[in-house]
Amino acid sequence: MAFGFIKKVFSFGKKEVIEEKIDETAPLPPLNFEALKDLKAETQPPVETKPVEGSDVLPPLPPEEPAPAPAEPEPTPEEPAPAPTPAIPAPAPVEIPAPAPGPVPAPREIPTEPEPEVQPAETPEPEAPPAPEPAPQEVPAPEAPEPAPVEIPVPPAVPEPEPAPEEVPAPSQPPEPAPVEVPEPAEPSEPELPPAEVPPPVRQPPLETRPVLREIAPEPEAIEISEVAPLPDLPSGKKEADRLPASPPSALPEAPPSTSADAPLAPLLRGEGHFPADAAEISIAASVTPAPQTKPAEGKVTVSKAVEKKAELQKAPEPAPKTTWFQRLRQGLSRSSKELSSNIAGVFTKRKLDEDTLQDLEDVLIRADLGMETAIRITDSLASGRYGKDVSESEVRAIMAQEVEKVLGPVALPLELDLSHKPHVILVVGVNGTGKTTTIGKLAAKLVSGGLSVTLAAGDTFRAAAIEQLKIWGERTGSPVVASKLGADAAGLAYDAFEKAKEAGSDVLIIDTAGRLQNRTELMAELEKIVRVLGKLDPEAPHTVLQTVDATTGQNALNQVEIFRNVAGVNGLVMTKLDGTARGGILVAIAAKHKLPVYFIGVGEQVDDLEPFSASDFAKAIAGVA
Numbered sequence: 083m084a085f086g087f088i089k090k091v092f093s094f095g096k097k098e099v100i101e102e103k104i105d106e107t108a109p110l111p112p113l114n115f116e117a118l119k120d121l122k123a124e125t126q127p128p129v130e131t132k133p134v135e136g137s138d139v140l141p142p143l144p145p146e147e148p149a150p151a152p153a154e155p156e157p158t159p160e161e162p163a164p165a166p167t168p169a170i171p172a173p174a175p176v177e178i179p180a181p182a183p184g185p186v187p188a189p190r191e192i193p194t195e196p197e198p199e200v201q202p203a204e205t206p207e208p209e210a211p212p213a214p215e216p217a218p219q220e221v222p223a224p225e226a227p228e229p230a231p232v233e234i235p236v237p238p239a240v241p242e243p244e245p246a247p248e249e250v251p252a253p254s255q256p257p258e259p260a261p262v263e264v265p266e267p268a269e270p271s272e273p274e275l276p277p278a279e280v281p282p283p284v285r286q287p288p289l290e291t292r293p294v295l296r297e298i299a300p301e302p303e304a305i306e307i308s309e310v311a312p313l314p315d316l317p318s319g320k321k322e323a324d325r326l327p328a329s330p331p332s333a334l335p336e337a338p339p340s341t342s343a344d345a346p347l348a349p350l351l352r353g354e355g356h357f358p359a360d361a362a363e364i365s366i367a368a369s370v371t372p373a374p375q376t377k378p379a380e381g382k383v384t385v386s387k388a389v390e391k392k393a394e395l396q397k398a399p400e401p402a403p404k405t406t407w408f409q410r411l412r413q414g415l416s417r418s419s420k421e422l423s424s425n426i427a428g429v430f431t432k433r434k435l436d437e438d439t440l441q442d443l444e445d446v447l448i449r450a451d452l453g454m455e456t457a458i459r460i461t462d463s464l465a466s467g468r469y470g471k472d473v474s475e476s477e478v479r480a481i482m483a484q485e486v487e488k489v490l491g492p493v494a495l496p497l498e499l500d501l502s503h504k505p506h507v508i509l510v511v512g513v514n515g516t517g518k519t520t521t522i523g524k525l526a527a528k529l530v531s532g533g534l535s536v537t538l539a540a541g542d543t544f545r546a547a548a549i550e551q552l553k554i555w556g557e558r559t560g561s562p563v564v565a566s567k568l569g570a571d572a573a574g575l576a577y578d579a580f581e582k583a584k585e586a587g588s589d590v591l592i593i594d595t596a597g598r599l600q601n602r603t604e605l606m607a608e609l610e611k612i613v614r615v616l617g618k619l620d621p622e623a624p625h626t627v628l629q630t631v632d633a634t635t636g637q638n639a640l641n642q643v644e645i646f647r648n649v650a651g652v653n654g655l656v657m658t659k660l661d662g663t664a665r666g667g668i669l670v671a672i673a674a675k676h677k678l679p680v681y682f683i684g685v686g687e688q689v690d691d692l693e694p695f696s697a698s699d700f701a702k703a704i705a706g707v708a
């Protein structure tokens with residue numbers, strides 16, 4: 083009976099009914115016996131309408147009164163009967179009771195959600211004997227519909243469910259008997275929550291905040307510092323320092339004395355200055371701290387050789403411009419001049435100027451590669467007016483310088499370009515390794531720096547390295563380079579380059595050629611072909627044929643110029659490698675014999691080591707005259 087009644091009550095879904103019954107029963111007892119007897123015989127209609135509920139309830143209530151109290155606990159014992167229900171509902175009931183009692187609903191629901199998913203996989207759980215225990219929990223399941231709608235609001239706590247996954251271990255425990263589960267609903271929520279809230283993690287971040295401030299500092303430096311600094315509202319007549327220390331100083335002063343790295347934070351923690359300013363200091367301190375360490379390192383560096391070299395290099399460029407090329411020329415020709423001077427001194431030591439002396443001097447000058455013609459000029463000049471007199475070495479060198487300058491003067495000409503030709507074609511020829519490609523690079527740099535547009539043609543199709551070398555010069559000077567495959571026809575390349583330079587509107591086209599010995603007839607024939615091909619595009623092309631002459635070559639250079647002049651029509655010379663030769667006198671001999679313009683001299687391998695030829699400077703340098 084009681085069960086049926088209870089079920090009805092639950093079916094109505096009102097627990098309050100039970101309580102009302104209890105109150106009504108109390109007063110009824112005194113009236114029952116007598117009234118009942120009368121009432122049974124007489125009429126039932128009396129205002130029993132009130133007990134309408136009691137009509138059904140009254141009779142059973144007296145005996146069932148004790149039941150209401152245990153009613154709540156009853157569900158658990160009674161439910162074992164429906165236990166056969168699947169284990170699945172079991173989790174649900176666990177959730178339901180839990181949310182009702184405590185505000186902790188969130189954690190409870192969470193386990194339920196994961197459980198349904200886990201169930202299929204954890205099917206073994208239902209197999210476990212604990213099933214009977216979950217059954218009692220199922221009893222509340224019928225109640226679930228009631229609380230469920232009420233608890234629905236609980237979901238708002240859903241944000242917390244995430245920690246639930248951590249609680250998953252709890253569901254894993256369910257395989258254990260119910261006793262374990264019973265405490266779980268109440269406790270699990272609590273123990274699980276603390277781990278989720280994990281106070282330690284909360285405290286840890288503050289520890290990390292220090293480094294964070296450092297990292298943040300550099301960013302706000304530029305932006306926030308400048309912007310925030312002006313923002314603070316200045317008190318009427320007080321300084322900024324007065325405003326800030328007020329609040330923070332008490333709580334934060336302890337931090338500053340931490341570490342050197344925290345040092346920059348000290349003022350901020352003290353409340354001195356404004357935050358952004360401190361942020362800037364922090365970043366600066368971070369960058370500066372290593373600096374002091376580098377300073378001592380610099381001190382060590384000064385001791386090292388590398389630094390000394392750097393210091394020299396830094397100072398070098400300044401004096402270089404004025405003395406560079408001439409000093410290098412003098413240094414380069416110093417071997418020539420010293421040898422020459424020594425020999426001259428040997429001739430004139432304590433000797434008067436006579437025929438033998440003049441002959442010895444002539445031999446010295448010839449050995450210096452100045453050539454017979456120049457040697458005779460010098461001796462003739464010396465003999466005139468000094469014959470039979472004592473002559474000093476310095477006098478001899480001075481006269482030599484004068485005569486050499488006279489020989490070189492006519493050939494020391496500047497390179498002239500006829501820009502009416504578009505482009506002005508410069509063909510560079512010479513023996514292998516005399517400095518053709520290097521001279522082209524130097525010249526291109528000079529022309530480009532002068533505002534002229536230059537196109538380069540890699541006509542040395544015999545050497546891949548030569549092509550690459552010219553491309554490098556092209557990159558350095560910003561000049562386009564026309565090149566072809568290795569072994570290609572040099573004349574064809576020159577033709578193509580000429581056309582491309584025309585199309586590009588270049589002011590100057592400089593064509594490199596393969597080095598060749600003057601005795602290689604086939605190669606010299608190819609050089610002739612190049613000149614012919616260029617002439618097809620412009621009868622006057624090539625407008626300039628430069629021959630590079632290695633100053634270290636000696637007398638063979640005279641023959642080289644002779645051959646190339648005849649084959650390629652050389653009309654200008656560049657004397658290279660004058661920065662290190664004892665045979666610089668050959669230039670005088672070449673000039674005296676061929677009378678070809680000497681446009682430039684090479685005094686080094688660098689781009690700026692191409693200097694216009696100066697007869698006076700060269701003559702003084704080779705004669706050793708200051």
Ligand SMILES: Nc1nc2c(ncn2[C@@H]2O[C@H](COP(=O)(O)OP(=O)(O)OP(=O)(O)O)[C@@H](O)[C@H]2O)c(=O)[nH]1
Nearest residue numbers: 514515516517518519520597658659684685686687
């Ligand atoms: N010291 C010194 N070296 C130079 C000078 N001119 C060129 N050289 C060097 O001489 C070497 C040959 O120079 P290149 O320009 O390749 O000579 P090249 O005539 O083009 O040689 P090939 O392509 O073989 O015909 C390189 O190592 C240059 O650096 C100079 O004026 N002074």
